[in-house]
Amino acid sequence: MWINKILLSSLLFFVCFPQINAQSTFTIKNENIEVSIDNQGNLQSLKNLKTGYNYASGKPIWRLYYDRPDWKDNEVIAANNQPQVKQQANQLLISYTGLKGRREKVNINLQLTILLENDQVRFAAELQNKEEHSIVRELQYPLVGNCQLPEDHQLLTTEYGGQLFPDVISLVKGANAAWPPYYPPAQDFLQRDVKYPRGPSANCYAFVGKTGGLYFGSHDPSFEDTGHGLRLYPSKKFVFDQLEAGMYKYPNCVSGQTWTSNVNVVSPYQGTWHETSRLYRTWANTWWKHREPPQWVKEMKGWQRIIMKHQYGEILFPYTDLSTRVKKVGESVGINTVFAHGWHKEGHDNDYPNYIADPTQGGEAVLKKQIAEFQKDGGAVIWYYSGRLIDKTSQYYRSGMGKKIAIKDNTGSKVNDAYRFRGPGTFTGSYDARTFTVADFRTPQWKEELKKMADQTIAYGAKSVFYDQMGMGDNPDWDLTGEFAMPNLRTVADKAEVMGLMHDYLDSKDKEIALGIEVLTDVTSMQSDYIHWYGPPACKAILNPGWEQKGEKPRTVFFMEWFRYTFPEIIVSDRDIRDDTDIERRVNHTVLRGLRNDVEIYRCRALIDETPHYQAYLAKVNQLKDRFKHLLLVGKYTDAIGFSHANPEVDASRFEKDNQAAIVFTQHHLSSANTVLTIPQGYSYETYGAVGTAELKAGKETVNITMGKHALVVVVVKKK
Structure with missing residues (x-):
């Protein structure tokens, strides 16, 4: 009798509370990859079938954040929500009707689709926000929680062309320790905060081993900001040892809107790290249209970078030095190109966007003559401009136009940027720095300023116009007209579009005049003839100090070979060799990776004859480059x-x-x-x-x- 009661109770339970997913596991696979999701939507398997290795461990694959007018960063986690899971051919569908956050239920629907392609898994999403007075700011998806990495796997990022970190756990812990107090919720997780395109030169990263690895890519043709998510969660209280890897997108989806995305991919690949390049370049080929640089740029071994007049007023190189001392010293090391900063009356990082030749040095007439003299016998002058900054003391700003086109932050205030250069004292650099705002480069007015810079370069007879800081993602301009402030997260795409317009303009005048930019990012580099590389000193920092004395091989974070292999068309400089130390290793590295020499002695205040060891060694190496330039430079x-x-x-x-x-x-x-x-x-x-x-x-x-x-x-x- 009691058995019948139990059976009846069980039957009533199933009638009243039907199981949405009677099936416990849903699996899709091909000859390369297997993906399994359980009926809670957790990732049970992300397996490379060639190696048999599974990177997953049964953790959730998404996390979401939305804002209210009075409370930001409301977190919604997958573990608090029950999905409906279905399998259709080679795809998995995970659907949520309404979501439960940490403090409330919200009328937000989420459908996730996992599609299996030949060598990668595509993670698509559709988000419907039906919740009034809310905006979905962030969707972290896909996530591989407690990611199971083999011992030989290292973290390969595309920051500044490429960086390789042997210990990702220590890296994330170190990044968290570097944050100021009270900044992150470190009691819950530790995070390394990296976003394309503010650092990464491409929208991907990977864990790479000797024979295989795990690739994360956002193959996003909008080139919107994307978080390269690395977090550590604790296995027990305050023991942060479980690595979560993923991609973060920023829908900014307000009530009544639907947001979709199908751009994030993950690949448990087989082979060396070069497979990550193949995966990214295969996608990049769908939009990549790089134009052929002038031959003189291809054969350029490097440049001398000088600041002629500095921000605080000191004239380091008068106009007449260009065709005399500067040219002679460059020839001593086989370099016939000069990259001239601070050539205008007010000096470097002053008065932008007004570039007026200094009348006390003879003005435009002397400049044109000096440029022509320097460029005799094949020399080249690169003419510097800031591509984005507006000096707040300039007439351009104070007259109203600069204020009109300056970008705004999330409060409606103008975004400020400051550059601090010191002379011999400490007061100027500490207190009297020049303050700038940032131009909205989408505006017709700023495009006209950039054209004026190109016209001036042509009029002076220089061989290249250079737009500083135009290769990177930038501060967003915010629209405050709606209930929630909305940022423009396509700044790098906007810069690429504007640089493309400038290149078209130059080509219409003279195709031998080159366009250069600073900072290495895939979509902007497509529009330039050469890149002045930028990265923090850590990119070249030695991970094993004292390696020479110990007889060890130097180990560095710097891994420029990733970008060079992925985009070999792009001509890139080195940077930071500015004194007379560690010369052979660093100069040889530029040859090994096909980089151009950025000769910037004592931060552009001197010439290479003041670093005699560097001068002598670079001269020998450049003779070798000249002998094999058809391969080492043009190849x-x-x-x-x-x-x-x-x-x-x-x-x-x-x-x-x-x-x-x-x-x-x-x-x-x-x-x-x-x-x-x-x-x-x-x-x-x-x-x-x-x-x-x-x-x-x-x-x-x-x-x-x-x-x-x-x-x-x-x-x-x-x-x-």
């Missing part, structure tokens, strides 16, 4: 693809052009090292060149190379 960078050699302690890379290839070798930690190059099939040895101590013996199938510390060797092979 295509292919990283370590297309050849093999025997010694992993020796760094090597390859450049190709037509029927030839140059393979560059260098090493910096052994008194002597040997490697054997296997000549690629279909090629034969042709010649070699070297700087430093090196011996080479070439046979039909191999080339034996012995090289001393800091040696630089270039081996050229030719198709049979």
Whole structure:
């Protein structure tokens, strides 16, 4: 009798409370990838079927934040919500009708779709906001919680062209420690806050191992801001050891609106890190249209970067130095290009966007003559302008136009930017810095200012116009006309559009006049002829200080090979070699990666003859570049693809052009090292060149190379 009562109770339970998902696990797979979701919407499997490795551990795949007028960052987590899960062919559908936040239920519907493609998983979303007086600011999706990484996996980011971090747990902990007190909710999680395009040069990152890895990409043709999400959650109280990786989007979806996205992808790939480049470049090819730079830009080995008149008024290089001292010193190291800052009357980082030749130095007439004299025999002058800043003391700002087109923050106030340069004292840099606001570069008025800069460059006879700070994502301009303030999160796309217009304008005048920008980002670099690279000093910081004394190989965060391999068309400079230390390693690195030399001695206040060791060594290296410029400068960078050699302690890379290839070798930690190059099939040895101590013996199938510390060797092979 009691058994019948139990059965009856069970039956009533199922009748009154039907199970939405009777099935416990939903799986889609192909020959490469398996993805499984349970009936709570948790990620049970994200498996590389080639290796058998599963990166998932049964954690939720999304998180959402919405604002009220009186309370921001209301969190909605997947664990508090029951979805309906369905499987249709090669896709999974996860649907939520209404959501439960931490403090209230909200009329927000969310549908997530997981689609399996050949070598990647696409995560699509549709969000319907039916909740009055609310705005959905952020959707964190997809998330791989408690991500199971093999021991050999390192974090590869695309920040500043590429960075490689061996210990992601320590990295996230260190990023959290660097934040000011009371900034994040560190009692709940630790986070490394990185957003494309403010740092990352491409909208992806990955965990890379020797034979495979896990790639996260936002293949978003709108180029909107995207969070590259790395968080640590605790396995127990205050023990932050569970890594969560994902992508964050910012819908800014107000009541009555629907927001959709299908741009985020994850790939448990097989192969080296080069597969991450292939995944991103395959998508980039759907929009990539890079124009051919002038030949002089392709053959440019580098430039001297100088500030002629500084912000605080000191004239460091008078106009007459251009064709005399500056030109002569550049020629001593084989560089015939000068990148001139602070050439106008008020000096560097002053009075923007007014650029008036200094009448006390002879004005425009002297400038034109000096530029012409410098450019005799193939020289080139790059003419500097700020692409975005408006000096708040300038007549342009005070007259009203600058105020009109300046971007606004979320309170309606003008966004300020300050640059602090010091002279010999401390007062100016500490208290008397120049203050700027930022132009909304979408406006017709600012586009006209940029055209004026191009026209002035042409009138002066310089070979290139340079727009500073136009390669990066920027502060958003906020629209305050609605219930909620709305930011423009497409700033890098706007810059790319404007730089494209400027390039078209220059091409209509003279296609030999080049356009350069600062900061490396995929979509803006497409519109420029060369990039003045920018990154924090940490990009070149040595992770193992004292490596030379210890006889170790130097380890750095800097991993420019990612961008160079993904976008080999883009001509990029180095940066931060501004004194006479660690010269051989850093200069050799520029050859290894095909970078141009940014010679900026003592932060552009001096010339390279004041760093004699740098001067002597760069002169030797540039002779080698001249000899093989058709490959090292004009050729295509292919990283370590297309050849093999025997010694992993020796760094090597390859450049190709037509029927030839140059393979560059260098090493910096052994008194002597040997490697054997296997000549690629279909090629034969042709010649070699070297700087430093090196011996080479070439046979039909191999080339034996012995090289001393800091040696630089270039081996050229030719198709049979």
